[in-house]
Amino acid sequence: MPVLEPGTWLNPDTRPDWCEIGSIGRFAVPLEGGRFERHHHDDHEVWFIAEGKAKIFVDGGERYVQAGDIVLTRAGDIHDIVEVYETVRGFFLESGHPAGGRIGHLDGVAHDVPGLPLPADFPER
Template identity: 35%
Template sequence: MPVIRVKEQENSFPSWSEIHHYGINHLKVGQEVPLHYHDSNEYWIIVSGRGICTTEGDTYEIGPGDMVLTKKGDEHSLVVTEEMTAIYMYGVLPPGGKIGYLYRNKQSE
């Protein structure tokens, strides 16, 4: 069983892993994560704090112990209402997939 260190995780996951990236976020009250999507599934576990997230067109109040699961390609956003700490993980990228926040051009849809 390998141990992956957050600062050394690039290309460190074994081929059988369903995760390709993870981290811990500390978010301030009022901080907003704008509407975006990813080329992989994303998982957030809320350790402390509260927020309002929108995913798959539905809005949820989230807090400690909650897990937010977002499918690849689904747009989602977050507004922090109480200082938050969360662990996030990204699933495996498909061939040609991009890492990070991706945005749709609403004018072209």
């Protein structure tokens, strides 16, 4: 079984033959100098937020996320990280491409992600 080193990700070109996952890997958006892409996929995607706090765009609206959250995105839904309040580190998994499905970020538009102070309405846990 392969071990993914930081900065690498598994995709249909690099995964073992027995693996049906579309792609899997890690992501990070630093508090200063962060960039991300507003994009969608031909398959479903799951994020696990391992560290940090941010505002994301998913399911047609903006939501706060923080360490421990799991974000579910349906195939075709646009998603993004729009603000960070602490450096965000996470894990992503694309469920597997349907027949004829395309790989990776589709219609991605890269942008700077501002690092901002934590908003007063950010939920406490």
